[in-house]
Amino acid sequence: MCSSVPAVIEGVVDPEAGSGSCPHLAVLLKSYDELPAVLASFYALGAKRNGWLAHRSLPGESDLDRDRLSKAGLNVGELEAEERLAIMEIDPEGPAEGSTEVLERALDEALERGFAATWYSRFAVGPDESAYSAFRPFEDAWERAFSGQRVVTLCPFVVGEIDARAALEQMDWLANMHDSVLLPSAGGGYESDR
Secondary structure: OOOOOOOOOHHHOOOOEOOOEOOEEEEEEOOHHHHHHHHHHHHHHHHHOOEEEEEEEOOOOHHHHHHHHHHOOOOHHHHHHOOOEEEEEOOOOOOOOOOOHHHHHHHHHHHHOOOOEEEEEEOOEOOOHHHHHHHHHHHHHHHHHHOOOOEEEEEEEEOOOOOHHHHHHHOHHHHHHOOEEEEEOOOOOEEEOO
16 A cells, blocks of 8 residues: 555654654655655555544645655555545634644544544645744644644644754744654654654
C-alpha cells in the first residue's frame, strides 16, 4: 500500500508513536516543495502502525493535495477507498474555535473501527512571521482538543532558507507547544531537536 514512499522522517519519529505515545510534532521545511515527501512518509508510517490518517487542505486544494501525495508515493486512492485516509478542508481565515469538531467525531469513529490512533497533518504554514501568528489560534485549539488523545500530530512550518535552529529559537512558542520539532539535517533528511 505504501511501500513506494521514501522513509523521509520515519527514523526520527518515536517507535512507539501511535501505540504507546501520541506526540504532537512540528517539522520545519526550507520550502513548500519538501512538504509532499514529508507528509507521504508520515502517513505511510501511520498506515503501517494501524493509524487512521487525516489530512487538512486549504480551501479548494483537496484534489491538489491528493495528487501531490500520490506523486510522493502514497497510495491515496486505495487508502481513501478503505476509509483509512480522509482529506478535508479547513479555512485558516475562519474561526479557530470549533475547527476541530469534525476531526473529534472522526477520531471517535476511527477508534471504534479498531484503529490504534489518528495520524494527522495539514498544509504548511509560513514562511513569514504573520502567517505563523495568524495560524496560532488553530494550533491552540488543536492542542486543547487533542492533548492526551490518541492522535499523532505533525505540524509543518516553512522557514525558508534561514537556519532551522535559528528559526526555532525565534519561534520559542513552537518548541513549547510541540513534543519535538523535526529540523532539516545538514546531510539531508530530518533530525529531532530533542
